[in-house]
Amino acid sequence: MNQISRRRVLGTSAGALTLLGLAATAHAATLPAIATVPAPRAGDTLDEVYQGRRIRITPAQGGDHHGGHHSPGLPTVRIDGAELHVMRNADSSWISVVNHYETFPDLPSLARAAVRELQGAVLVPMGGM
The missing domain is CATH 1.20.5 (Single alpha-helices involved in coiled-coils or other helix-helix interfaces)
Structure with missing residues (x-):
């Protein structure tokens, strides 16, 4: 055998x-190589359309962010006008409520990944359920 x-x-x-x-x-x-858009410098606003969705990143305005439950001074990331909740990690990488277990080196990368993950679904703001 x-x-x-x-x-x-x-x-x-x-x-x-x-x-x-x-x-x-x-x-x-x-x-083919994927064209990348450089990350905005501090104080710059990014406004782009990615996969048919409008991404707008505005610099930190100071004051309370998200109703006071996060550190002040975080930039605002919006997808089609709805705010994407973002958090800064200790190593300066970023995570979002959409991609909570994946880190990104900058906010444009994070926002584009959120658009891909949403697959056309509407972003519901935190506390809006």
Whole structure:
């Protein structure tokens, strides 16, 4: 009776996964580069349309933000006029209520990811449910 050893199964699996990884890397190298828009400097306002949705990021105005339950001085991020709740992490990265478990280096990246995640759904403001 011909039995397959665990070593052979693991070796074959590792080889197959390696080939899949190499194929995915080769495919990614053939994709066109994605144009990126530089992050706005402090004090700048970003106003753009991304995937048919209007993103507007305005600098911090001071005072209470989100009714006083967050630190003052956070910029305001809006998608189609509705405010996207954002939070700053200790390492200076950003998260949002839409992408709570994914960090972003800047607010434009965060807002664009939120638009993709919403998949056309309307953003409901915090406390608006």
